[in-house]
Amino acid sequence: CIELHELVKIYRMGDQEVHALDGVSFSAIKGEMTAIIGASGSGKSTLMNIIGCLDRPTSGRYMLDGEDVSVFSDNQLARIRNKRIGFVFQNFNLLPRNTALENVEMPLLYSASHNARHRAMEAMERVNLRDRAHHEPNQLSGGQRQRVAIARALVTNPTIVLADEPTGNLDSRTGNEIMQLFHDLNEQGVTLIIVTHEPDIAAHCRRIIIMRDGQIIDDKDTSDA
Amino acid sequence: CIELHELVKIYRMGDQEVHALDGVSFSAIKGEMTAIIGASGSGKSTLMNIIGCLDRPTSGRYMLDGEDVSVFSDNQLARIRNKRIGFVFQNFNLLPRNTALENVEMPLLYSASHNARHRAMEAMERVNLRDRAHHEPNQLSGGQRQRVAIARALVTNPTIVLADEPTGNLDSRTGNEIMQLFHDLNEQGVTLIIVTHEPDIAAHCRRIIIMRDGQIIDDKDTSDA
Ligand SMILES: Nc1ncnc2c1ncn2[C@@H]1O[C@H](COP(=O)(O)OP(=O)(O)OP(=O)(O)O)[C@@H](O)[C@H]1O
Numbered sequence: 070c071i072e073l074h075e076l077v078k079i080y081r082m083g084d085q086e087v088h089a090l091d092g093v094s095f096s097a098i099k100g101e102m103t104a105i106i107g108a109s110g111s112g113k114s115t116l117m118n119i120i121g122c123l124d125r126p127t128s129g130r131y132m133l134d135g136e137d138v139s140v141f142s143d144n145q146l147a148r149i150r151n152k153r154i155g156f157v158f159q160n161f162n163l164l165p166r167n168t169a170l171e172n173v174e175m176p177l178l179y180s181a182s183h184n185a186r187h188r189a190m191e192a193m194e195r196v197n198l199r200d201r202a203h204h205e206p207n208q209l210s211g212g213q214r215q216r217v218a219i220a221r222a223l224v225t226n227p228t229i230v231l232a233d234e235p236t237g238n239l240d241s242r243t244g245n246e247i248m249q250l251f252h253d254l255n256e257q258g259v260t261l262i263i264v265t266h267e268p269d270i271a272a273h274c275r276r277i278i279i280m281r282d283g284q285i286i287d288d289k290d291t292s293d294a
Numbered sequence: 295c296i297e298l299h300e301l302v303k304i305y306r307m308g309d310q311e312v313h314a315l316d317g318v319s320f321s322a323i324k325g326e327m328t329a330i331i332g333a334s335g336s337g338k339s340t341l342m343n344i345i346g347c348l349d350r351p352t353s354g355r356y357m358l359d360g361e362d363v364s365v366f367s368d369n370q371l372a373r374i375r376n377k378r379i380g381f382v383f384q385n386f387n388l389l390p391r392n393t394a395l396e397n398v399e400m401p402l403l404y405s406a407s408h409n410a411r412h413r414a415m416e417a418m419e420r421v422n423l424r425d426r427a428h429h430e431p432n433q434l435s436g437g438q439r440q441r442v443a444i445a446r447a448l449v450t451n452p453t454i455v456l457a458d459e460p461t462g463n464l465d466s467r468t469g470n471e472i473m474q475l476f477h478d479l480n481e482q483g484v485t486l487i488i489v490t491h492e493p494d495i496a497a498h499c500r501r502i503i504i505m506r507d508g509q510i511i512d513d514k515d516t517s518d519a
């Protein structure tokens with residue numbers, strides 16, 4: 070359902086060029102659970118932002134469920150993001166003046182869902198944060214903010230979940246609870262791509278992609294090992 | 295050099311109370327390297343903020359280098375923070391409209407240091423970010439922002455370094471480089487307290503403190519093992 074062909078992303082700063090992605094190709098079929106690992110600055114978040122329709126490549130092609138994403142308008146991209154993709158940001162991107170519950174509810178308001186508040190509370194329960202519903206982000210611990218970001222990504226029941234370092238601020242036990250949650254979603258057919266730097270987390274995924282300097286240098290199905 | 299006695303921190307939200315710290319006592323002698331681990335929400339960052347003179351406890355006593363911190367004015371606390379303590383924040387706290395180099399330089403400007411720019415560049419080199427000096431935070435990867443926060447904490451040559459999840463966004467190799475840097479500082483006599491959820495990182499520290507529900511439930515010197 071995800072097909073990337075020779076993706077390039079270049080940032081220009083004055084007369085300098087940063088090649089964040091330097092020719093990335095890969096495909097993920099529906100229901101696959103993939104980990105992406107690689108050094109800091111190797112292009113993982115840049116790749117995730119393009120897959121998540123949050124950013125456009127400098128060149129290359131992205132086919133999502135058979136359609137060429139590059140011909141979509143910004144409005145069409147926003148609709149795809151809202152309907153099909155759940156994105157857990159590396160830096161959470163929570164709205165500072167809304168409560169945790171309001172943050173989780175937000176994606177449902179776009180689709181005029183009638184039971185948004187109830188579904189948001191249920192998502193908060195899935196990440197064990199029921200009793201922090203009315204705290205604002207600055208009244209939450211780092212790992213609690215991270216879990217609010219995860220709950221928000223799941224509340225629309227997306228078919229694709231993209232998680233950028235979802236356990237970076239979580240103790241091992243809470244991190245395992247989140248991975249269990251991701252496994253449950255995967256068993257229901259959700260396609261997952263998880264960026265992580267922790268080998269224990271990557272080990273939960275059958276397929277592991279390694280990035281370096283804007284390129285994919287390895288792409289292994291660990292069940293073949 | 296750090297002595298905490300029965301620290302309590304209570305947040306009041308309407309008629310509800312959150313006991314973030316529930317009677318914490320411990321002491322660290324000069325030159326000690328301590329890891330603090332514990333579940334998400336157990337009070338680690340709250341404790342670090344009090345040790346770092348960024349926050350005051352609801353009750354309890356904090357003696358820093360023999361002086362009672364609770365009698366200090368806000369200005370005196372700011373001076374201690376600037377002169378003696380380097381703090382790596384869990385969420386980095388970088389100024390978004392300044393470059394990485396300017397962010398690292400900032401603590402030196404308070405003390406009217408004459409070679410601030412040079413020292414800032416040298417700190418950037420220590421975390422391998424020389425070639426990102428003129429990027430702003432939103433032009434950096436998550437792990438690059440984290441390393442800018444680390445460089446900023448070290449640029450004043452503090453005697454105490456408090457690092458809250460300093461490797462949460464770093465790949466294993468970069469994380470090990472940062473721990474090596476911390477070890478080098480420790481060998482020069484710097485006192486370090488590192489909050490981490492990664493057992494590999496905690497293993498670098500001779501002393502490990504475990505927190506749960508606002509209390510210290512274990513405090514071990516691993517060299518006694
Ligand atoms: N301003 C605040 N108002 C109300 N509650 C707060 C506030 N700040 C923190 N808390 C609560 O205090 C508790 C401890 O928070 P703290 O940030 O110290 O946890 P932590 O151990 O650092 O967690 P993590 O590993 O997730 O970063 C949490 O349950 C949090 O929700």
Ligand SMILES: Nc1ncnc2c1ncn2[C@@H]1O[C@H](COP(=O)(O)OP(=O)(O)OP(=O)(O)O)[C@@H](O)[C@H]1O
Nearest residue numbers: 080089109110111112113114115433435436437438
């Ligand atoms: N807006 C931008 N302008 C210039 N350079 C950028 C910009 N955004 C990212 N970069 C650079 O692109 C490279 C890739 O960034 P990216 O965020 O994809 O890395 P990453 O693999 O996610 O790293 P990390 O593991 O540290 O999160 C980095 O070297 C970064 O400095």
Ligand SMILES: [Mg+2]
Nearest residue numbers: 114159435436
């Ligand atoms: Mg990243």
Ligand SMILES: [Mg+2]
Nearest residue numbers: 210211339384
């Ligand atoms: Mg914390």
